Structures are given as C-alpha cells and as structure tokens.
Amino acid sequence: MGLVYIDGIVKHGDKKVHVRFLVDSGATYTVLKKEVWEYLGLKPLGEMEFILADGTVIRRKISEALIELPGYGERHSPVVLGESEDENLLGIVTLEIFGLILDPFKRELRPIRALMK
Numbered sequence: 001m002g003l004v005y006i007d008g009i010v011k012h013g014d015k016k017v018h019v020r021f022l023v024d025s026g027a028t029y030t031v032l033k034k035e036v037w038e039y040l041g042l043k044p045l046g047e048m049e050f051i052l053a054d055g056t057v058i059r060r061k062i063s064e065a066l067i068e069l070p071g072y073g074e075r076h077s078p079v080v081l082g083e084s085e086d087e088n089l090l091g092i093v094t095l096e097i098f099g100l101i102l103d104p105f106k107r108e109l110r111p112i113r114a115l116m117k
Contacts, residue, residue: 004107006090009068010079012040021090023109025102026053030067031060031080031089040065044081060086072098072109 004023009016010032017036028050032042044061051057061081068074077094080086095101101112 004102004104006069006109008070008090009074010036010040011066011068011074012042015040019088021088023095023102024089025092025095025104027089027091028093029062029080029091030077030094031082031086031091032065033082033086033088034084036088037063037065037079037081042079042081048080050080067094069098069100069109072100 006021006023008019008021010019017039019032019036021030042063042065045063047059047061049057049059060083063079063081064076065079066074067077075094075097077097082088095109096112099111100109102108103110
C-alpha cells in the first residue's frame, strides 16, 4: 500500500494555511507542523502522551482548529501541536468527525456508513 495525501486548509481566527496532509489511518489525532500552528496562533489546551509505532513514548501539547477538506466542508477538530521534527498528519478522529474513512485499495477518502448505537 502506498502513501495517501490530501490537501486541506487549517483555520484559526482570521488566519488560514493550506496544508498537505499525510492520511494516517494508524494515527489517532491530526498533527500540525510547528510552523503551521505557530502561524495560526494556536494555544495549547492540554498535553497528552502518545506511543509511536516503534514503542517510543512522547508528549505533545494539544489544541483545536477548524479544518477544511475540499468537497467535504469544514469541521472543528482536536489537533496535536507538532514539534520541529513532526509532519502534518490527518488522523482517524478528524476523519470520523468528517464522516470519512480511508479506502486503502483505491487510496482515497470515502464517506463511512456510521452505526448509531
């Protein structure tokens, strides 16, 4: 399976940034590069511990932002405030907020059939 990228726009207040996200169905939260969230003026709302694929444990600050995915609208989403070595990732929580899922065979996003329990 190859990598899947999607273009989006991240907004906060009167500022916005066009972002190329790596769609990572293994990542829980969306991550914003440091240069993106600093430009937008996002402030930390808390801090969380995360376990990377190799088992490494890291801590990152979290916040919220308005994310626009062309063709799917815009939604508020929690975001991880990345450090200088982090990349823009679109995680599963944001995908679910949009009602989307990654189709790994077609390498595209598609609407989910949500269960209401």
